[in-house]
Amino acid sequence: MHPHGSTFHTGFGLSEETVRSISAMKKEAPEWLQFRLQALKTFFQLSLPKWVPEDVRALDFQQLQYYVAEGQTPKRTWAEVSPEMLSTFEAMGIPEKERSFLAGVEAQWDSEAAYSKMQQHLQDQGVIFTDSHEGLHRYRKVFQPYFAKVVPPSDNRFAALNSAVFSGGSFVYVPKGVKVAQPLQAFFRIQTERFGQFERSLIIVDEGAELTFMEGCTAPIWNTQSLHAAVVEFVVKKDAKLQFITVQNWSKNVINAVTIRGWAEENAEVRFIDGHIGSKVTLKYPGILLKGRRARGEVLSFAIAHQGQRQDTGTRIFHVADETTSNILSKSISIDNGWAGYRGKVSIKPDCHGCKNRTECHSLLLGEHSQTGTLPTVDVSGNTQQIRHEASVSSIDEEKLFYLQQRGLSRSAAMSLSVNGFVNDLVQSFPLEYSVELKRLIEMEVSHAVG
Amino acid sequence: MKATLALQGLTFRREGKTIFENLELSLSTGEVHVLSGANGAGKSSLLQCVAGHPHYKLESGQIQLNGENIVDWPPEKRAQAGIFLAFQMPYELEGLTVANFLRTALKFFPQHPLHGASATEFYQQIYRLLEAVGLPKTFTGRSVHQGFSGGEKKRFEWLQLRLLQPKFALLDEIDSGLDVDARQCIGKSIQEMRSTTGFLLVSHNQDFVTLCQPTALHQLENGHLQNLP
Numbered sequence: 001m002h003p004h005g006s007t008f009h010t011g012f013g014l015s016e017e018t019v020r021s022i023s024a025m026k027k028e029a030p031e032w033l034q035f036r037l038q039a040l041k042t043f044f045q046l047s048l049p050k051w052v053p054e055d056v057r058a059l060d061f062q063q064l065q066y067y068v069a070e071g072q073t074p075k076r077t078w079a080e081v082s083p084e085m086l087s088t089f090e091a092m093g094i095p096e097k098e099r100s101f102l103a104g105v106e107a108q109w110d111s112e113a114a115y116s117k118m119q120q121h122l123q124d125q126g127v128i129f130t131d132s133h134e135g136l137h138r139y140r141k142v143f144q145p146y147f148a149k150v151v152p153p154s155d156n157r158f159a160a161l162n163s164a165v166f167s168g169g170s171f172v173y174v175p176k177g178v179k180v181a182q183p184l185q186a187f188f189r190i191q192t193e194r195f196g197q198f199e200r201s202l203i204i205v206d207e208g209a210e211l212t213f214m215e216g217c218t219a220p221i222w223n224t225q226s227l228h229a230a231v232v233e234f235v236v237k238k239d240a241k242l243q244f245i246t247v248q249n250w251s252k253n254v255i256n257a258v259t260i261r262g263w264a265e266e267n268a269e270v271r272f273i274d275g276h277i278g279s280k281v282t283l284k285y286p287g288i289l290l291k292g293r294r295a296r297g298e299v300l301s302f303a304i305a306h307q308g309q310r311q312d313t314g315t316r317i318f319h320v321a322d323e324t325t326s327n328i329l330s331k332s333i334s335i336d337n338g339w340a341g342y343r344g345k346v347s348i349k350p351d352c353h354g355c356k357n358r359t360e361c362h363s364l365l366l367g368e369h370s371q372t373g374t375l376p377t378v379d380v381s382g383n384t385q386q387i388r389h390e391a392s393v394s395s396i397d398e399e400k401l402f403y404l405q406q407r408g409l410s411r412s413a414a415m416s417l418s419v420n421g422f423v424n425d426l427v428q429s430f431p432l433e434y435s436v437e438l439k440r441l442i443e444m445e446v447s448h449a450v451g
Numbered sequence: 452m453k454a455t456l457a458l459q460g461l462t463f464r465r466e467g468k469t470i471f472e473n474l475e476l477s478l479s480t481g482e483v484h485v486l487s488g489a490n491g492a493g494k495s496s497l498l499q500c501v502a503g504h505p506h507y508k509l510e511s512g513q514i515q516l517n518g519e520n521i522v523d524w525p526p527e528k529r530a531q532a533g534i535f536l537a538f539q540m541p542y543e544l545e546g547l548t549v550a551n552f553l554r555t556a557l558k559f560f561p562q563h564p565l566h567g568a569s570a571t572e573f574y575q576q577i578y579r580l581l582e583a584v585g586l587p588k589t590f591t592g593r594s595v596h597q598g599f600s601g602g603e604k605k606r607f608e609w610l611q612l613r614l615l616q617p618k619f620a621l622l623d624e625i626d627s628g629l630d631v632d633a634r635q636c637i638g639k640s641i642q643e644m645r646s647t648t649g650f651l652l653v654s655h656n657q658d659f660v661t662l663c664q665p666t667a668l669h670q671l672e673n674g675h676l677q678n679l680p
Contacts, residue, residue, distance in 0.1 A: 402504050403542045405526040406535075407552075407611065408559035414527075417555060421546030421594070 009068040012194070014061050016040065019164050022067045026133055026167065039153035039163030046157040051343075053310055055281045056255055064196045064227055066165045067111045074106070074116035074131065081107075085114045085189075092218060094187055101433055102214075103182035104129045108199060109189050111167040122180060128173040129184055132200045135171030142173050147202055150233035151259050158229040158257040158283075162198045169199030169230065174209040174240075183212040183245070183431065188228070190219035190254065196227040203234040203262070205242045212243040214431075218278070221251040225280070228254055234262030234270070238292060241269045247434055249441065250278040252309060257283045266292030266321075273429050274301035276311050276340075277441050285344060287316040290324035290355075297326040302426045304445050305338030305370075314344035314375075319355040319385075328359040331423050334370035335445065341373035342391075350381040358388040364422050365395045366415070366446070416443040454517055454533070454618045455479045456501075456649060461512035463493070463500055470496050471674045474512070476651075480618060483641060483650040485660050487679075488671035494653045495539055497671065498621040501651075502536040503529045531559055533618030537608040537625045539653075544595040549607070552595050553577060553614065560615065577614075584610045585633060601628035609637055616644065622652040626659040638662030 008025050010018045019040050023033040048057060075081050078095050089095065089107050098105045104118030106129065118129040128139055135143040153163035170186045190197050205211050219226060228250060236242045242262075250256055256279040264270045272286045288297035303311035317326040332340035342361040363372035374391045396418045404414035420427070420439055427435045427442075461474040470493040478484055486494050499507040501514060503526035513520045521529055544552065554573060557565050565573055578588050584606040596604050605625055612620055626634050634656070641650055641663050654660050660668075668679035 397542070398505065400542045400544055402526060403538065403544070404552075404556075406502050406530050406538075407556040407615075408527055408530040409556060410527055410559065411525070413555060413559075417547050417552070418544070421544055424546035 007069070007071045010066045012063060012065055014064070014066060014165075018066050022165055022167065025067065025069075028133075029137065032136060035148070036164045039160050042153050043157060043160035043164055046154070046160055048157055052283065053281055053312065055310070056257065056283065059225065059227060059255055061161075064194055065192065066196050066198070067167055068192045068195055069110060069112040069167075072109065072112050072114045074113040076117050078115065081114050085109050088189060088191070089115070089187070092187065092189075092216070097185070097433060101182055101431070102185050103180055104184040105187070106131065106170055106185075107187045107189070108168045108197075110192050110195060110197065113168055118184065125178050126175040127178060127180060128171065130171050132166060132169045132171055132202065135202060139171065139173070142204065143171060143202060146204060146233060146235050148233075150235065150263065151231050151261050156259060159231055159259045162200060162229050162231040162259070165196070166198045166200035166231070168197075169201040169232075170203070170213075171201065172203045172211065172213060174205045174211045176206045177208045178206075179210040180212070183214045185214040185216065188215065188217040190217075190226050190228065190250070193222045194224045194226060196229065199230045201230065201232040203232070203242065203244075205234075205236045205240040207237045208239045209237075210241040212245065214245040214247075216247045216249070218249050219251045219254055222253050224253065226254045228256045228258070228279075230258045230260075232258070232260040232262075236262065236264045236268040236270050238266045238268060240265075241271075243271045243273070244286075245273045245430060245434070246275065247430070247438065248274070248276045248278055248282065252278060252280050252306075254279045255281050260284065261287035261289070261316075263289035263291050264295035264297060267294045268292060269296045270298070272299040272301070272315075273426075274299070274313070275427075275430065275434075275438055276301070276303035276313055277438075277445065279311075280308065281310045281312065283312050285314045285316050287318070288326070289318045289320065290326065291320050293321045294323045295321060296324070298328075300329045300426055300429050302331040302333070302423045303340045304333045304442065305335065305340035306445055307336035307338060309338045309340075311338075311340040312343060314342045316345045317347070317357065319346075319348040319352055319357070322352050323354040324352070325356040326358075328357070329426065330361045331364070331426055332362075332372055333364045333366065333419060333422065334372050335366045337369040337371070339371045339373070341375065343373070343375040345377040345379070346387070347379035348382065348385050352382065353384045355384075356386040359390070361391040362422075363393045364419065365393065366419070412447040416446045419446045453480055454649070455515070456534070456619045457515040458501065459513045459515060461497075461500065461514070462510045463496060463507065464510055465496075469674045471671065471676070474676050476669065476676060478619060478649045478651055480647055480649045481645055482666045483645060483652070483663050484667045484669060485663070485665045486651060486653045486669050486671060487655070492671045493674065494671055495623055498536055498623050498651070498653065501621060502526055502534060527559065535612060535615055535617035535620045537612055537620065537622045539623040539627070541596045541604050541608055543597040545597055547595050548592055549595055550574070550577065550591040553611070556615075563615070565614075580610050580613055583613065583636075585636070586610065602630070602633065605629050606633065609640065613640060613644075617648060619649045619651070620644075622650060624653055624655070626654050626656050634659050635662060
């Protein structure tokens with residue numbers, strides 16, 4: 001019996017039949033079924049790279065459910081959302097955030113969105129904020145030229161799986177010259193046990209337009225494993241700006257393998273700000289292709305890995321045009337036997353001129369058994385490029401803790417302040433509403449660590 | 452009410468070397484004791500032991516605060532009970548602002564007038580203190596001690612002393628790196644606070660010692676404390 005008595009679900013296991021039934025439940029055009037089936041074949045053909053940790057290899061794809069929905073369609077008012085979903089979203093503070101500072105919200109529950117709304121004035125300016133299904137069918141002309149072009153199904157095993165069974169996610173289009181002042185935000189909730197969430201997002205920021213897009217995610221704690229394997233594609237055109245902010249706080253039974261990639265055209269700017277606190281294992285390496293002259297890419301991320309967690313995150317930047325610049329700042333905190341580190345790649349095409357990259361990776365280790373790794377790859381040729389790389393590993397200095405304790409702070413408060421101090425510059429990059437919450441979450445993680 | 456901090460038979464050794472042995476000292480509120488001695492004589496070690504630094508474990512002896520032995524208390528409990536150490540070389544705390552640090556510290560002093568104060572009250576008081584110790588208001592947003600000059604570090608230690616109004620203040624060369632004016636101001640602070648605070652201070656500056664109007668002088672030499680006339 002299904003735990004939530006959901007009306008629409010595929011049951012456990014993954015086969016052609018699973019894919020066909022998802023496509024049928026979503027009443028898709030036949031070509032999308034073909035796309036999905038082809039992707040499924042690719043999934044079965046691909047294997048995981050050797051460095052992928054054991055917890056991810058051990059995942060039994062036949063023990064997961066691939067589509068679960070209660071027949072919900074995205075509602076335009078919270079009053080129409082089912083009481084169970086509403087109370088959960090309220091506990092996550094979503095309606096409140098929407099009122100206070102967001103320009104639009106999409107809230108996904110398992111496989112489908114339960115709520116989706118954007119301010120009227122943005123609709124009037126031609127901004128689109130909806131889910132991938134609507135993108136595929138209603139906004140096909142805008143959507144299709146980019147869909148699965150930035151991240152093809154063959155990119156990696158999880159991208160192939162996502163392409164076969166995707167559901168939900170966001171489709172955002174910001175027309176030329178439109179500057180969306182407040183953020184649009186998508187929330188993802190995994191409610192069902194032994195479930196895979198495969199949202200698929202595409203974000204297009206047209207010439208001279210600006211957007212801040214945010215993602216947040218949570219799930220209740222189960223003893224079994226769940227999988228979140230999203231694909232996000234983005235296209236930032238000439239002179240446009242995209243800021244993409246993620247606060248990842250999955251429960252510690254979720255395997256989080258996200259493929260997120262896009263390109264920046266001439267003089268465009270892409271900035272990622274990532275915070276990873278939850279999940280059992282996270283594999284996430286945002287990729288930016290700087291393909292227009294003077295395009296800029298920046299990735300700021302911090303990750304905390306507690307007992308039993310692995311935050312395997314990093315950045316991939318490809319400079320393929322002149323005078324492109326990129327900046328990477330990664331800070332990780334490993335606690336107990338947790339592993340948090342950086343795995344990334346920066347490459348500059350040989351015939352490019354005047355490209356710059358700066359990469360900084362800092363790791364903080366708490367406890368004797370915590371681990372980190374910094375695994376950068378730099379591929380540069382030509383003599384007009386500037387590359388800087390800095391890395392450090394530190395622990396919390398006992399003298400500093402003593403100083404704080406001598407001022408009356410408990411050891412755990414002293415530890416929290418020190419850790420917050422380590423990531424403070426990054427946390428300040430998040431919007432205020434999130435930086436406050438993040439500080440609190442970091443304090444909780446650290447105070448657990450010191451008991 | 453008069454409070455007393457009594458060091459009884461303190462022995463501390465490091466790497467086989469005796470730093471001090473069977474040391475006795477009694478300090479009450481209203482008193483100003485000065486501790487002198489050559490460099491490396493163990494003056495700072497003694498203050499660290501009293502404050503409860505985990506690397507400065509006493510081999511034997513008792514530290515009695517109003518008759519209660521606090522040798523097993525962790526450093527924060529000693530601090531909360533009113534023992535304050537002004538560090539000779541305070542540590543830089545990257546990313547932790549002065550305001551956040553002081554506000555967090557005050558949470559652990561339930562009796563303090565600023566405990567649970569509004570942000571406005573808190574900032575008003577901190578701005579007053581910053582002015583009094585000769586630091587600009589912008590220091591509230593700076594990382595604690597990071598990039599401070601030697602003198603600024605001492606001024607910020609002094610600010611914390613004035614803010615927390617401890618029962619016992621252990622001042623480890625608080626005057627070093629300060630100009631004459633600042634030293635005089637600290638001397639004045641000590642006079643203002645001494646009715647409710649007992650001071651044990653380490654200083655190499657005779658003028659400063661005179662300013663503090665000490666009630667007792669001690670010299671630490673070869674691990675033993677001698678009382679000077």
